[in-house]
Amino acid sequence: MLLLSLVCGALILILVCFIVLYVMNRKISQIEFLHQKKLSDVLQQTNILRSEVAEMRTGMLSIGKRLVTVEQRNQELAQQQDAQKYDDPDAKIYSRAVKMVELGADIEEIIRECELPRAEAELLMSLHQQKGAS
Template sequence: MLLLSIAISALAVGLISLTLIIAFKNKHTSDVADVHQKLKECAEQVHILRSEAAELRTGLLSIGKRVLEVEQQNQDLLQQQSAQKYDDPDAKIYSRAVKMVELGADLDEVIRECELPRAEAELLFSLHKKKGA
């Protein structure tokens, strides 16, 4: 009888251990499935973020090219403007007249040296006074 009760006790302990092992295995399987699902979601998010980063990079490259084109156009316009300034003989006369006014020449001297009409020379003096004021 003692042997039978030890055998029943051992069987009960075995059943309880087996139940606990099955419960832990089910819990572990559930945890693994959750982690696997989260990993799958993270992989999808990484794929989306990589696509968005590629789109941003493409957009930035396009903007960079456009900025370079605009800078080149600006340089071209500055060069054209500078060339026109030196090509126009009247501009040289007016530049010289303005420089003389800035240096303190009087009206008659500007008229004589730059061969400007009196009205134009007076206009230069008037504009120069407004800038200096």
């Protein structure tokens, strides 16, 4: 009888162990499933971010190329403007008059040296004073 109760007790203990193992296995499986889901979500987000970074990189390269083009065009226009300034004889006179104004020459000296009408010399002086006040 004692042997039978020991065997029954051992069977019950084995059954309890199997139940505990089954419950723990299910919990581990659920946790593993959740981790797999999170990992899948993170990988998907990583792929999205990589594609967004690639798009931004492409956009930045495009903007950089356009900026270089604009800077080159700006430099060309500045050179053309400088060339025109020296090609036009009237522009030379006005450039000289502006330099004299910047150096502090009075209106009579500008009229005499640059052969400008008084109204134009006064306008240059006025513009220079406004520019200096800004």
